[in-house]
Amino acid sequence: MSHASAIHLRSPAHDFRMGVLLVAGSAVTWSFGGTIARFIHVDDSWTVVFWRALFAATFLLLFMLWRDGPRATAAMFRNMGLAGLGVAICFGVASSCFVVALQYTTVANILLTQAAAPLFAGLLAWMVFGERIDGATWAAIAAVIGGVAIMVSASFSGEVSPIGDGLALVITIMFSAAIVITRHHPEVRMTPAVCLGTAMACVAAFFLSGPLPVSLPDLGWLFLFGAVNLGAGLAMFVTGARLIPAALAALVGTLEPVLGPLWVWLIHGEVPVARTIFGGAIVFAALFLHILNDWRRQRAQKRTSPMA
Structure with a gap:
């Protein structure tokens, strides 16, 4: 049996399973970000950004x-264009704000606010490109905004920092912008764009940080925080997301905001405040139901399509 025949026999069921496993693996990997950060004892958050991004x-x-070879890798960077640069800036800002926000607010506030990015992306696409939003999506967007408002209100009562919640919103906006850019420019390769974004964050942090030397234990945690948590998580996601529908990828990705606060609570004893739990539950329920409905709708359309 030829190699091509073996590949054919593995598709599409094998690719579908592999895609789900890779996206789930990326979500689980990302969910440990807050837990790892709590082990790092570096006072200057920009120093953490520098090492993580590097x-x-x-x-x-x-x-x-390793995957594409030097020539293809160079070509991908050259062909990104302005859209790729935009995605790189969005991810560079978001990854930097995540580290800084951890100094001010809880992991739960950051992750649950960030989970609303797909719905905020729909709102942003409507505002910028005039994309149509159906009634169900408007309802989900309203629920998410309400849930985030409840979470952010904790900062006004002094339970968490308004700076941290503000940065969590910046992360969400940047992710939403990256989603919209990628949707309107499907030719953009995510891996080189994200690599460029992390490199840009590294350069910016170099000029904003204090002393860069850190202890050996902190360097080990920073390696896990950067190479494994961020880098490997992104590599798994961009590889797996190509193999499954976007709605399913987003649905599987909700594992991150569910598991992230759980790890920090179990390992570090960081218990979310009541408003975070209540508002986060609204955000997660709205996001989960919306993505699940969208996935079912896409499957129904595929079954009734004459080309199916």
Whole structure:
């Protein structure tokens, strides 16, 4: 049996299972970000951003060189265009704000606010490109905004920092913008764009940080935080997301905001405040039901399509 025949026999069921496993693996990997960060004892958050971004950019570059080879990797960077640069800036800002926000607010506030990015992306696409939003999506967007408002209100009562919640919103907006850019420019390759974004964050942090030397234990945690948590998580996601429908990828990705606060609570004893739990439950329920409904709708359309 030829190699091509073996590949054919593995598709599409094998690719579908592999895609689900890779996206789930990326979500689980990302969910440990807050837990790892709590083990790092570096006072300057920009120093943490520098080392995390450096390790992530190095991992992603080596991953592309291994997967695609030097010539194809260079071509992907050259062909990104302005859309790729926009995605890179969005991810560079988001990954930097995540580290800084951890100094001010809880992991739960950040992850549950960030989970609303797919619905905020729909709102942003409507505002910028005039994309149609159906009634169910409007209802989900309203529920998410209400849930995030409840979470953010904890900062006004002094339970968490308004700076941290503000940065969590910046992360969500940046992710939403990246989703919209990618949707309107499907030719953009996510891996080189994210690699460039982490490299840009590394350069910016170099000029904003204090002393860069850190202890050996902290360097080990920073390696996990950058190369494994951010870099490997992104590599798994961009590889797996190509093999399954976007709605399913987003649905599987909700494992991150569910598991992230759980790890921090179990390992570090960081218990979310009541408003975070209540508002986060609204955000997660709205997101989960919306994505599940969208996935079912896409499957129904595929079954009734004359080309199916």
